[in-house]
Amino acid sequence: MNTPATLTYVYAVTRRTEPLGEALAGLLGIGRAPVRLLLPTALPTAPTARGSGGLAFVASEVPERDFNESALKDHFEDLQWLEDVARTHHDVVQAIAALAPLLPLRMATVYQDESRARQALTAQHHTFARLLDELQAHTEYGVKIYLTPPTAADARSAGGATATSAAPTSPGKAYLHARRAQHHAREAVYEQAKQAADLIEAIAARHTTRRARHAPQRGALTGPQENVLNDAYLIPDDQAEPFRRAIADAARNFPDLRIEVTGPWAPYSFAMSDPDSPADPRQSPP
Known part of the structure; x- marks a missing residue:
């Protein structure tokens, strides 16, 4: 039960298994609070499709302040x-995902107390069970494409023979010429990125079941490189290695790009795509 100055923080929905119960004994969450399973207030009226155990919230207490x-x-x-x-x-989330099927919830999903969390789990039980069934034996992987920062070599390579055979006659013309050559070089790299994205999509069609498009990352997350593709894929577990190998083979065709596969992750991008999923996680339900 909650202490007076705490809220119930929920990390994920999972199915109860014996290994999971044993692992929770030493698992600590936010503020080093013990992580525990919260059960629904009532049993569901129908069994889950795969019936590997009843559902539970993975939760801990956090300071209300x-x-x-x-x-x-x-x-x-x-x-x-x-x-x-x-x-x-x-x-x-990752610790639980290694032991049991899991739906990760968004960061800062909080309820006023343990009782409210249990009620929410009961109300959403069938939706959560169906989503868990859909994601069973699937894992999320990310694919990112980065452009390397422009360099003086870009301008020289784009300028080619023109840069030497028709040298500008003034500093101003030389500057404009270099800028134009650099622009052409970057256009060529963007075209490579488009071709790489098309190839990745074709590979994904063979190995994945769903895709989620995320906005390209910016700033400190990417450093000097420009992120132009930031997609997530839901992949059957038996297709994960073939997918990774196919992306690695494709990346060799694009030496001016950095193509990165991330994961395996719990299915963050696909867990709460259902219209019945909880609303704003920062607010406790009424």
Whole structure:
């Protein structure tokens, strides 16, 4: 049960298994609070499709002063706080995913108390069970395409013979010529990125079941390289290695790009795509 100054933080929905119960004994969540399973307030009226165990929330207590609606608005501007919470949330999710089927919930999904969390699990039980069945024996992988930063070599390679046979006659013309050559070089790299994206899509059609498009990453997450593709794929477990090998083979055709496969991850991009999924996770249900 919650102490007076805490909220119930929910990391994921899972199915109860014996190995999972044993592993939770030493698992710590946000603020090093013990992680536990919360069961629904009532048994479902129909069994789950694969029936490997009843559903449960993976939860822990968090300080109300840090996770109430007002505090979260402030904390979401604090990058260090966000990084710490996101890392712990991810660590808990990945630890559970290694032991049992799992639907990861969005960071900062909180309920006013344990009773409200149990009620929410009961209300959403059949939706969660169906989503777990759909994601059974699937794992999420990401594919990213990065462009390398422009360099003086870009301008020289794009300029080619023109750069030497028709040298500009003034510093101003030389500058414009170099800028034009660099622009052409970057256009060529963007064209390579488009071709690479088309090839990745063709590979994904053979090995994956679903795709989620995410906005390209910016700033400190990418460094000097430009991220132009940031997709996630849901892949049957027996197709994961063939998919990774096919992407690695394709990447060799694009030496001016960095093509990166990330994962395996719990299915963050696909767990809550259902219209019946919980609303704003920062607010407790009424």
